[in-house]
Amino acid sequence: MQYQSQMAAKPYFIAAILLFVGQIVFGLIMGLQYVIGDFLFPEIPFNVARMVHTNLLIVWLLFGFMGATYYLVPEEAETELHSTKLAYILFWIFLGAGVVTVLGYLLVPYATLARITGNEILPTMGREFLEQPTIIKIGLVLVILGFLYNTTITILKGRKTVVSWVLLLGLWGLAIFFLFAFYNPHNLVLDKYYWWWVVHLWVEGVWELIMGAILAFVLIKLTGVDREVVEKWLYVIIAMTLLTGIIGTGHHYYWIGTPEYWQWWGSIFSALEPIPFFMMVIFAFNMANKRRRQHPNKAAMLWAIGTPVMAFLGAGVWGFLHTLAPVNFYTHGSQITAAHGHMAFYGAYVMIVLAIISYAMPMLRGRAAANSDKSQVIEMWSFWLMTVSMVFITLFLTGAGILQIWLQRIGENPQSFMVVQEKISLFYWMREVAGVIFLIGLVLYVISFFIGGEERTAPAKA
Amino acid sequence: MQPTDNEQPPPGQSLAVVAESLYLVNLLLLPGFAFIALLLLYWRHIGQTSPLARCHLEQTLFASLWAGVLLILANIAILLLGGYDAAYTWVVLVLYFTAVHTTLVILGTIGLAKAMAGKPFEYPLLGKKCHGL
Known part of the structure; x- marks a missing residue:
């Protein structure tokens, strides 16, 4: 480890793994409720287990991204983090907010939770993945703003690399698109339309940039391949991600009341969405084949190679499987x-x-x-x-x-x-x-x- | 051998990359057309090319032929045996097709990455042995 401030990543990683364990436990509870309907009822109803399962996923991945950023940015920028103290403070605020939210889901009826957290002042609750109380969402925005301030200043004062710029672009995108979680129009079509700007443009847009940057960083470190080679790949991958992913949002607009042209736009562009994942697979294998060093961390190499393969399968192939409008007409909302x-x-x-x-x-x-x-x-x-x-x-x-x-x-x-x-x-x-x-x-x-x-x-x- | 970015590419590397690309295009974009192109490439270069290119040409051609058997004939067999109107026919068919097709694509991407790095690649179970490497 080259910079002392990289240590700020450690609590984020630990919290991420602990919350990951929690997510899987609730996944198993829910999986059992599919076949034994009253399992743990009324203590943990299905809708609560599902909410905890999906919300924990989002929160622990955010912890992971933040930890990755705190580890990666000082090394890329060749300077200490702007404020290590801020990173630790934000960690505890974020963890506290996450734990309080999950306890709220588990201990208080959802309607009561909405009432006691003042949802009627600025209603944002009750939508899939965005179930968090409004006050928690505001807290999350503040945490992300502090985090972005810290990392942006660090990058601006240090060495600028493609990896850190792509990462920063992804993180700013993450923050900006989350703001649509606060837009909750009465019109259900409009509500769904903008809801996807958070959900889809996160996972099939800006998160892919974060993923690409982290993958590039890990591969540079593990293989010793020239940074220039990795950067060229990264440029093409993020270009394809944005080109396909942004208009690809249309595959969520087929049946929600939006104009019919979305069936064409959504089908065509989302059919292209596997391309960046496919390129990531070739990129990762290519780097592994051209490696100039045998890094002793073989387990990390396995994860780094496995990531694009499984992403291509899950996001690319299984996404394509039901993304064309005529197919989605039948498969929509199914298993x-x-x-x-x-x-x-x-x-x-x-x-x-x-x-x-x-x-x-x-x-x-x-x-x-x-x-x-x-x-x-x-x-x-x-x-x-x-x-x-x-x-x-x-x-x-x-x-x-x-x-x-x-x-x-x-x-x-x-x-x-x-x-x-x-x-x-x-x-x-x-x-x-x-x-x-x-x-x-x-x-x-x-x-x-x-x-x-x-x-x-x-x-x-x- | 670990080639570096500044080294001269080994002889036949471009042909190897084209062969692996055609294998993938046959699976992903233009089934049939890309196979014909691969077949023509094979006939034209197999006797006069480097061991690396020969390896990739042979591998991709034989893997493509196997892909045809695994994806077309096996699926026809599933349909004929299970019946068009049976739910479980479609469960088996879609699962089988997706699993086999993606496996073939992943093998192709590994082959392409190997070709780009100037290395031979033998498709597990499907490909011929590469000689002279």
């Missing part, structure tokens, strides 16, 4: 969407955060470059367990989705939603088993950090 969502989030964002944690954490814990071989073997087991089980979760949900669509929407005698849910329960059981294996993989990931042994030394030339 196909759930399959896509699970693998896309895992591949694109969970894995990139785990990749940077895997790369940075040994150094943040005082090691030269990597954990011991024993620790890395456990971590690589966790990689395969999580990744393979996520593939199976996706396949089972896809199977459930196809059957659901057939029975509910295509077959000669369409059946009702709940009747169909009963008929696809076998897939839900299999998904739950795969989810348990995923949790075991995650626990192994955590355990790997506590396994001692002789640490691996600094990178060797290839």
